[in-house]
Amino acid sequence: MPLADMPELLAAHRAVGAFNFITLEVAEAIVAGAEAAGSGVILQLSQNAIAFHGGVGPAASAALRLAENARVPVVVHLDHATDEPLVDEALAVGIRSVMFDAAHLTDAENLERTAAVAARVHAAGAWIEAELGEIGGKGAHAPGVRTDVAEAVRFVEATGVDALAVAVGSEHAMRERSARLDEALIAELAAAVPVPLVLHGSSGVADAGIDGAVRAGMRKINIGTHLNTVLTAAVRDELDRDPDAIDPRRWLAPGRAAVAAEVQRLLGVVTGRDA
Numbered sequence: 001m002p003l004a005d006m007p008e009l010l011a012a013h014r015a016v017g018a019f020n021f022i023t024l025e026v027a028e029a030i031v032a033g034a035e036a037a038g039s040g041v042i043l044q045l046s047q048n049a050i051a052f053h054g055g056v057g058p059a060a061s062a063a064l065r066l067a068e069n070a071r072v073p074v075v076v077h078l079d080h081a082t083d084e085p086l087v088d089e090a091l092a093v094g095i096r097s098v099m100f101d102a103a104h105l106t107d108a109e110n111l112e113r114t115a116a117v118a119a120r121v122h123a124a125g126a127w128i129e130a131e132l133g134e135i136g137g138k139g140a141h142a143p144g145v146r147t148d149v150a151e152a153v154r155f156v157e158a159t160g161v162d163a164l165a166v167a168v169g170s171e172h173a174m175r176e177r178s179a180r181l182d183e184a185l186i187a188e189l190a191a192a193v194p195v196p197l198v199l200h201g202s203s204g205v206a207d208a209g210i211d212g213a214v215r216a217g218m219r220k221i222n223i224g225t226h227l228n229t230v231l232t233a234a235v236r237d238e239l240d241r242d243p244d245a246i247d248p249r250r251w252l253a254p255g256r257a258a259v260a261a262e263v264q265r266l267l268g269v270v271t272g273r274d275a
Contacts, residue, residue, distance in 0.1 A: 003064065004073035006097045006127040006162070009040045010196055012073070015214040017270040018042035018198075019263060020079060020224030022049045024062055025256040026231060031070045032256075033263025039271050040073035041263070042097070042220065047081045056089045064094050077129075079222070087117055091124045099129040099165070107151075115159040122160070129198055129220075130155075131165040146185055152193050163220060165198040168213070181209050183216040190217020198222065207269045214270060221270050227259050234258035 009016055017034075019041065021027040027043060034041035043063050045056075053059045060076065067074035078090040078098040087098050100117045102110040114130045121128040132147055132155045147166040156164055166189055168182045181199075190197055196219035202210060210221060238251040245251055267273075 001068065001070055001073065003067050003094075003096065004040060004075045006042075006075050006077075009042070009073050009075050010219055013040060013270075014272045015219050015221055015270050016040060016042055017263070017267045018044050018077060018079075018220050018222045019227060020044040020046055020049070020222070021063070022052060022228075024059075025252050026227060026259055027059075027063055027066055029231075029256045029259035030227075030263050031066050031072075031074060032260040034074065034267060035071045036260065036264040037267040037271075037273070038072065039267045039273075040075075041267065042075045042077050043067060044077045044079040044222065044224070045095075046079040046224075047083065047086060050086065056086065056093060060090065060093045060095055084113070084117055087121065091121065091126055096124075096126040097129075098126060099131070101131050103131040111155060111158055114155075114161060118160045127162045129163040129165060130159060130161040131200070132167075146182060147189065149185075149188050149192050152189055156193055156195055161195065163196045163198050164193060165200050165222075166193075168199070181205060181213050183212050186213055186216035186218055196220060202226075207266075210266075210269050211272070214272070223266065227262065230262045231255040231259050 019030045021030060021043065030041060030043055045059055045063055050056050050059060063076045067076050075097050076095050078095050080099055080101045081087050082101050087100055090098055098121060100114055102113045105113065118128050132152055145167055147168065152164060152166060168186050197217055198220040199213055199218045200222045202221045202223045234255040235251045238254045239245060242250065
C-alpha cells in the first residue's frame with residue numbers, strides 16, 4: 001500500500017493511534033497490530049530513537065518499507081525533533097510527517113522557529129505538528145500546567161502548523177496509567193483551535209481516559225512507554241522460562257507478539273470500535 005497521507009488518515013478515523021518504536025521488532029509489531037485491528041496507524045520515530053541508531057537513515061528506511069508493505073494505511077512520523085537539521089534530513093529520506101518541538105524555548109522563540117520550520121515543511125509537501133508549552137515530564141512544563149485556549153489559537157494562526165500538542169494533564173514516560181485528563185479543557189481547545197489536537201504522554205492514561213479524551217476532541221494519541229513496558233515484560237517472562245536461551249529470536253518473538261496484541265487492543269479504544 002502506498003505511504004498514507006496524514007490528513008487523509010485523520011479524516012478517516014475518529015482518532016488515530018501513534019506508536020513510537022525503537023527497535024525493528026516493535027515497528028513490525030505496530031504494523032501487525034494495526035493490520036489485525038483493520039485500522040490505520042502512525043509509526044513514530046523520535047529524535048532520541050534516531051540517535052540510538054546513529055542517524056535517521058537506517059530506522060527511517062525500515063519504517064518506510066514496512067509502511068509501503070502494510071495492508072492498512074501507515075504514516076511514518078518524526079516525533080519530538082528539536083534539531084532543525086534533523087527535520088530536513090527526515091524530509092530528504094521520504095518522511096512526510098514531522099513534529100518540530102521548540103517548546104523548550106521562550107514562547108516568542110518557539111513561535112518564530114516553528115513558523116520558519118513549518119514553511120520549509122509545507123514547501124516540501126509535508127505535514128507538521130508542534131507543541132505549545134512543554135508536556136508534563138518533558139522539561140520545564142511541570143504536571144498541573146495547562147494550555148491556554150486563546151494562546152493556542154494565536155500560536156496556530158501565527159505558525160501555520162497542521163496539528164498542536166497541548167498540555168491537558170498527561171505526562172511523558174509514565175509507567176502507571178493513572179493520569180487524569182482535563183476533558184473540559186480538551187473540549188474547549190477542540191472547539192477553538194482550527195487544527196487537530198495531539199495527546200502526548202498517553203502511556204500514562206487508562207483506556208477510559210483515552211476514550212474520554214477522544215470523545216472530547218483529541219485526534220492523535222501518542223503512545224510509547226507503555227509498549228516498552230509490554231515488550232520488556234514479555235521478554236523477561238520468556239528468559240525466565242528458558243534461562244539458557246541465547247538466540248534473540250527466541251525471546252524477541254514473544255515480545256513482538258505481545259506488543260502487536262496490545263497495539264490491536266489500544267486501537268480499538270482509540271478508534272471507538274470497543275465502545
